Amino acid sequence: MSKPQVGFYWCAACGGCEEAVVDLNEDILKVVSAVDIVFWPVALDFKRSDVEAMADGQMAVCFINGAVRSSEQLEMAELLRRKAKTVIAFGSCSHMGGIPGLANLHGRQAMMDEAYRNVPSMAAGNTVYPQEKSDVPEGSLHLPTLWETVKTLDQVIDVDYYLPGCPPPVNLINDAVGAILSGQLPPKGTVLAPDISLCEECDRKDSKPVDLSLTEFKRPHLAESDPQKCLLAQGFLCLGAVTRKGCGSVCIKGNMPCTGCMGPTSHVVDFGAKALSAMASLAAAKEDQEIDAVMDKIVDPVGTFYRYSLPASLLHRRYQPLADGGKQS
Amino acid sequence: MSQRITIDPITRLEGHGKIDILLNDAGKVDHAYFQVPELRGFERFAQGRPAEDMPQITSRICGVCPTAHHMASTKALDSLYHIDPPVAAKKIRELLYNIFFVEDHALHFFFLGGPDFVVGPTAPKAERNILGVLGKVGAEVGLKVIGVRKRLRELMTLTMGKVIHPVFGLPGGISKPITKEEQQKFIATAAEAVEFGKFCLQIFDDIVLKNKQYVEYITSEAFTHRTYYMGMVDKNNKVNFYDGDLRVVAPDGKELTKFPGHKYLDHIVEHVEPWSFMKFCYLKEIGWKGFADGPESGIFAVAPLARLNASDGMATPVAQQAYERMYATLGKKPVHHTLATHWARLIELMYAAERMQELANDPEIINPKVRTIPTQTPDEGIGVVEAPRGTLIHHYQTDDRGVITQANLIVATQNNAARIALSVDKAAKSVIIDGKADDGILNLVEMAFRAYDPCNGCATHSLPGKMPLVVRVFDAERRLVQEIRRD
Numbered sequence: 001m002s003k004p005q006v007g008f009y010w011c012a013a014c015g016g017c018e019e020a021v022v023d024l025n026e027d028i029l030k031v032v033s034a035v036d037i038v039f040w041p042v043a044l045d046f047k048r049s050d051v052e053a054m055a056d057g058q059m060a061v062c063f064i065n066g067a068v069r070s071s072e073q074l075e076m077a078e079l080l081r082r083k084a085k086t087v088i089a090f091g092s093c094s095h096m097g098g099i100p101g102l103a104n105l106h107g108r109q110a111m112m113d114e115a116y117r118n119v120p121s122m123a124a125g126n127t128v129y130p131q132e133k134s135d136v137p138e139g140s141l142h143l144p145t146l147w148e149t150v151k152t153l154d155q156v157i158d159v160d161y162y163l164p165g166c167p168p169p170v171n172l173i174n175d176a177v178g179a180i181l182s183g184q185l186p187p188k189g190t191v192l193a194p195d196i197s198l199c200e201e202c203d204r205k206d207s208k209p210v211d212l213s214l215t216e217f218k219r220p221h222l223a224e225s226d227p228q229k230c231l232l233a234q235g236f237l238c239l240g241a242v243t244r245k246g247c248g249s250v251c252i253k254g255n256m257p258c259t260g261c262m263g264p265t266s267h268v269v270d271f272g273a274k275a276l277s278a279m280a281s282l283a284a285a286k287e288d289q290e291i292d293a294v295m296d297k298i299v300d301p302v303g304t305f306y307r308y309s310l311p312a313s314l315l316h317r318r319y320q321p322l323a324d325g326g327k328q329s
Numbered sequence: 330m331s332q333r334i335t336i337d338p339i340t341r342l343e344g345h346g347k348i349d350i351l352l353n354d355a356g357k358v359d360h361a362y363f364q365v366p367e368l369r370g371f372e373r374f375a376q377g378r379p380a381e382d383m384p385q386i387t388s389r390i391c392g393v394c395p396t397a398h399h400m401a402s403t404k405a406l407d408s409l410y411h412i413d414p415p416v417a418a419k420k421i422r423e424l425l426y427n428i429f430f431v432e433d434h435a436l437h438f439f440f441l442g443g444p445d446f447v448v449g450p451t452a453p454k455a456e457r458n459i460l461g462v463l464g465k466v467g468a469e470v471g472l473k474v475i476g477v478r479k480r481l482r483e484l485m486t487l488t489m490g491k492v493i494h495p496v497f498g499l500p501g502g503i504s505k506p507i508t509k510e511e512q513q514k515f516i517a518t519a520a521e522a523v524e525f526g527k528f529c530l531q532i533f534d535d536i537v538l539k540n541k542q543y544v545e546y547i548t549s550e551a552f553t554h555r556t557y558y559m560g561m562v563d564k565n566n567k568v569n570f571y572d573g574d575l576r577v578v579a580p581d582g583k584e585l586t587k588f589p590g591h592k593y594l595d596h597i598v599e600h601v602e603p604w605s606f607m608k609f610c611y612l613k614e615i616g617w618k619g620f621a622d623g624p625e626s627g628i629f630a631v632a633p634l635a636r637l638n639a640s641d642g643m644a645t646p647v648a649q650q651a652y653e654r655m656y657a658t659l660g661k662k663p664v665h666h667t668l669a670t671h672w673a674r675l676i677e678l679m680y681a682a683e684r685m686q687e688l689a690n691d692p693e694i695i696n697p698k699v700r701t702i703p704t705q706t707p708d709e710g711i712g713v714v715e716a717p718r719g720t721l722i723h724h725y726q727t728d729d730r731g732v733i734t735q736a737n738l739i740v741a742t743q744n745n746a747a748r749i750a751l752s753v754d755k756a757a758k759s760v761i762i763d764g765k766a767d768d769g770i771l772n773l774v775e776m777a778f779r780a781y782d783p784c785n786g787c788a789t790h791s792l793p794g795k796m797p798l799v800v801r802v803f804d805a806e807r808r809l810v811q812e813i814r815r816d
Contacts, residue, residue, distance in 0.1 A: 016392020
C-alpha cells in the first residue's frame with residue numbers, strides 16, 4: 001500500500017512554523033519514512049504545478065501555517081483545500097491571525113505611509129510608493145494587491161483541525177502526526193491540544209492562591225520576580241489562566257509571563273475579552289474608579305489581550321467607516 | 330517591445346520573491362528585476378505597544394532568525410532606558426547569540442544554499458534539497474547535523490525560554506541566570522560545536538573547493554560586483570556579531586568610515602522603487618546613483634562575505650586560519666565574488682563555535698546578577714547587531730510611559746537589497762542567451778541571490794510564502810510562447 005501523502009505550506013507567516021517542523025529532529029526521519037511529503041516549499045522543490053496535477057483529496061493531510069491577507073494566499077489555500085482530505089491550521093497566525101494580525105489596528109495605507117514616508121531613514125522628500133503596476137524602461141512590472149485586513153485560515157477556507165501555538169509545540173506536532181497515521185482523529189473542528197488551562201501544567205501552580213486579588217499590575221522589566229512563585233500572584237500579567245496548555249509553559253520556565261499564543265480553551269468565544277475580564281476580576285478594589293486605576297496600569301490592552309487573536313476576535317479590526325462599501329475588507 | 334521571463338516565486342530562501350526578466354527583440358536580457366511582493370507593516374503596528382514587548386513582537390518578523398530581532402530589540406531597550414546591563418547578562422546574551430549563529434549558518438548550508446553545491450547546481454531538481462544533501466553525505470552525517478542542531482537549540486531553550494521566539498531579553502539584562510549545572514552542558518556542547526565547525530569547513534573543502542567547476546563559478550565575472558561592504562567589528566577590527574562599531578570599506582578595501590550603531594542615520598538611507606515592496610539601502614556619504622556598482626555608487630553589501638571584507642580578521646584561532654586561507658585562495662581583499670559568501674558563512678560558523686566555547690567556559694556566566702532594573706525615563710533607543718544575514722538595526726521612540734510612538738527597522742536583507750538586485754540582473758544577463766532558459770540556467774540566476782541567504786520576510790517585515798517556479802516567455806505582442814514549470 002502506498003504511503004499517505006502529506007503537504008506543508010506557509011501563507012502569511014514568519015517561517016517559525018517551518019523551523020518547528022525541523023525541530024522534530026530525528027523524529028522527522030520517522031515521519032519521512034511513514035509518509036510521502038509531496039509539498040513543502042521551504043525544503044523541497046515540489047511546485048504549485050505538482051499540487052495542481054493532484055487528484056482532489058489526494059493528500060491525506062495538509063498543514064497550512066500563516067494568516068491570509070492577499071489573493072495569492074487565498075488561491076493557494078483554496079487549491080490545497082481541494083487537494084487534501086484534511087486541512088490543519090498550523091500555528092497562531094493560521095489559527096487566530098497571530099501577531100501580524102495586529103495590523104488590523106491600522107489600514108493598508110497607514111502601513112505604507114509609515115514604511116515609505118515616515119521612518120527617519122527614508123530618503124528626504126521621497127514620494128515613491130510601491131505600485132501594483134509600474135513602468136520601467138524595458139516594460140512594465142506588477143505587484144500584488146494587499147488586502148486591507150489580515151484573516152485567519154478558517155475565514156477563507158474550511159478547516160478540519162487546529163494546531164495552536166507560536167509556533168506549535170513539537171510534542172503536539174508529533175501527537176497530531178500520530179493521530180493522523182493511526183486514523184484516530186477527534187471530531188472535526190477540534191484544537192489538537194489539551195482542553196484545559198496552562199496553569200494546570202505550570203511548575204509554579206502550587207503558589208497560585210485560590211482567591212487571588214491584586215492591587216496593581218507590574219510590567220516585567222520594572223520589577224524583579226521570584227522565579228519560583230506564580231507570576232500572576234506577584235502582579236505580573238501572566239495569561240496562563242485563560243490560555244490552553246500544551247506548550248510545557250516554556251515562557252514561564254524562562255521566567256517571563258505567558259502571552260497567550262496557544263489561544264483559549266474550547267469554552268471561550270473571544271480570547272481577548274475573556275482575558276480582559278479575567279484580569280479585571282482580580283482587582284482587589286471594589287469601586288469602579290479604583291478598578292480603573294488598577295487596569296490603567298495596563299498600557300496597551302488591545303496589544304496585550306489580543307496579541308495573537310485580533311483577526312479571529314469578535315472585533316476583527318479597528319472600527320473605520322467603510323468608504324468603499326466594505327469591498328476591501 | 331520586450332519578451333519577458335518571470336520566475337515566481339524564487340525558492341530556497343526565507344520569504345517571498347520573484348524575478349522578472351525582460352528581454353529585447355534579439356533575445357538578450359535587457360534587465361532582470363528582483364521583486365519582493367509583500368509588506369507586513371511592523372513599523373506601523375509597533376506603535377502603541379509597550380517597548381518591553383518589542384523583543385517578542387519583532388521576533389515574529391522572522392521565525393528563522395527570531396534571536397537576531399530579539400537581540401537587536403533588547404539592545405534597543407537598553408539604550409531606550411539608558412541602562413547598562415550587568416557583565417554576566419551581556420556575556421550570556423553574546424553566548425546565546427553565538428550559539429544561534431552556529432545553528433542558523435548550519436541551516437543555510439545544509440538546507441538552503443548548500444544543496445546547489447553539495448548536490449550540484451545542475452543536479453535533478455528533485456534532489457537539489459536537504460534530502461539530496463543527506464543522500465550525498467550519508468545518513469550518519471545527517472544524524473550528526475540533526476544531533477548538533479538539537480543540542481544547540483536545547484541550550485537556547487534552556488536560557489531563552491523558547492528557541493522560536495525567545496522571551497529572555499529585558500532592558501537592563503535578561504530574565505534568568507545560568508546555573509553551575511547548566512554551564513556544564515554549555516561547555517560540553519561548545520566542544521561539540523567547535524568540532525562541527527571544523528567538520529563543515531572540511532566538507533566545503535572536499536565538495537566545493539576541490540571541484541574545479543565550482544571554483545570557476547565562484548570566481549566568474551557573472552557572480553562578481555565591486556561594492557562597499559559593511560560589518561560590525563570589535564576594538565581590534567575583528568568580526569563581532571553582538572556588539573561593536575559598524576565599519577564600511579570601499580571596493581578597494583580602504584576604510585570609508587567606522588561609526589557606532591546609534592549614528593546609523595548619518596550613514597544609511599533608504600531608497601524606494603515602485604516595483605518592489607523592499608526598500609533599498611545606500612550609503613549617505615556616497616549617495617544613490619542607481620543600480621550600479623563601483624566606488625561612485627552608494628550600494629553596499631552586508632552578511633558573511635561583507636563582514637569578513639569589512640574586518641581585519643577573526644578573533645578566534647581556527648576561524649582566523651580559515652579566514653587567511655580564503656583570502657589567500659581567492660586573491661586580494663576585499664573578495665567581490667558573491668558566491669564566496671558560502672565559504673565566509675562557514676568561517677563565521679567556526680568563529681561562532683569558538684566564541685561560544687570561550688564564553689561557555691567564562692566563570693562570569695554563572696553570576697546570578699543578570700538584571701539591573703531601569704530607573705530612567707525612556708525616550709529613544711537604538712540597538713544594532715549582526716544578524717546571520719547582515720547588519721540589523723532597531724530604533725524606537727516612546728512616550729514617557731515607554732509606549733512606542735515610532736519604530737524603525739532596518740534589516741539585513743534591505744542593506745543587501747540593491748546588491749542582490751545587481752547580482753540577479755548580472756547573472757541573468759550572463760547565463761540567458763538568445764532568450765533560452767531551462768531549469769539549470771534559471772537555478773544559476775537563483776544562486777545569485779541565494780548566496781546572500783536573503784530573508785525577504787525580514788526585508789519587508791512581510792509575509793513569506795513560497796510558490797512554485799513558473800517561467801513564462803511572452804513575445805512582443807504579449808502572447809505566451811513558452812512556459813517552463815520546474816516540476
